[in-house]
Amino acid sequence: MELLAALLLGVVGVALSGLRVCQEYERGVVFRLGRFAGIRGPGLYWLIPLGIETQRKVDMRTNTVNVEPQETITKDSVTIKVNAVLWYKINDPQRAIIKVADYRSAVYQVALTTLRNVIGQHMLDEMLRDRDKINEVILQIVAEATDPWGVAVEMVEMKDVEIPPNMQRAMAKEAEAAREKRARLIKAEAEAEASLKLTVAAKEMGNSPVALELRRMQMLSEVGTEQNTTTIIMIPSEFVNLAQNVSDLISEPSRLTEAIRGAAGDVEVSA
Numbered sequence: 001m002e003l004l005a006a007l008l009l010g011v012v013g014v015a016l017s018g019l020r021v022c023q024e025y026e027r028g029v030v031f032r033l034g035r036f037a038g039i040r041g042p043g044l045y046w047l048i049p050l051g052i053e054t055q056r057k058v059d060m061r062t063n064t065v066n067v068e069p070q071e072t073i074t075k076d077s078v079t080i081k082v083n084a085v086l087w088y089k090i091n092d093p094q095r096a097i098i099k100v101a102d103y104r105s106a107v108y109q110v111a112l113t114t115l116r117n118v119i120g121q122h123m124l125d126e127m128l129r130d131r132d133k134i135n136e137v138i139l140q141i142v143a144e145a146t147d148p149w150g151v152a153v154e155m156v157e158m159k160d161v162e163i164p165p166n167m168q169r170a171m172a173k174e175a176e177a178a179r180e181k182r183a184r185l186i187k188a189e190a191e192a193e194a195s196l197k198l199t200v201a202a203k204e205m206g207n208s209p210v211a212l213e214l215r216r217m218q219m220l221s222e223v224g225t226e227q228n229t230t231t232i233i234m235i236p237s238e239f240v241n242l243a244q245n246v247s248d249l250i251s252e253p254s255r256l257t258e259a260i261r262g263a264a265g266d267v268e269v270s271a
Helices: 002-016 093-098 103-120 124-129 131-149 165-207 209-225 237-251 253-270
Strands: 019-022 026-032 035-040 043-046 053-059 063-073 079-090 151-162
Touching (some): 053 093, 079 103, 079 124, 079 131, 093 131, 103 131, 124 131, 131 151
Antiparallel strands (some): 019 043, 026 035, 026 053, 063 079
């Protein structure tokens, strides 16, 4: 009787030893005598004890892989360092365990080599300007390579691009020259447009001398409102011409005498 109780107790213990539990985010890949027997979990399930059935647990959550900085050469022969981040998850536990020995290491190596190859196919300017497009190219290549392993790559992002100091100085000079060029072009366009406007304004003022005088008075008022130590007064050109004629007459007495006689003759005739 005691032997039967002990035997029954041993059978119960062996049966209970086959109980397994998987978390909600885990799956158990079960092998029966070395052959694939199915996917178990999540929750409580039972395996045939005594090594007849074994399992490998797989985490179904999204995993993050930090690709260490890689020193590589771009298409235009510039040496740079680039690091990236990869997000992936297991969508088929069976293939992740059976098709590849270590899916974590495999995904990392694929991302590493793809990053180096893609960088070597692009110019430095493209690396800095079209980073989103390059990320999409890397994502597509890595996703195609890891799909047979039951791994779904969700996103790939380059975090940082380190450029040599001498190249940074050259790029800074290039950017400065481009900004200076743009500023000069804008200034030239503004001067050309201003010259056209001034030409139109000059024609309008030439047709209306009163408008020219009003503009002169407006400029005087604008100058007077500012705190300037020097005030410029603009004199009409007719006054300048009159003063020049008087100066010429005074400098030449003969012309002055003739002018006086002419004026006296005009007075007598009129009288």
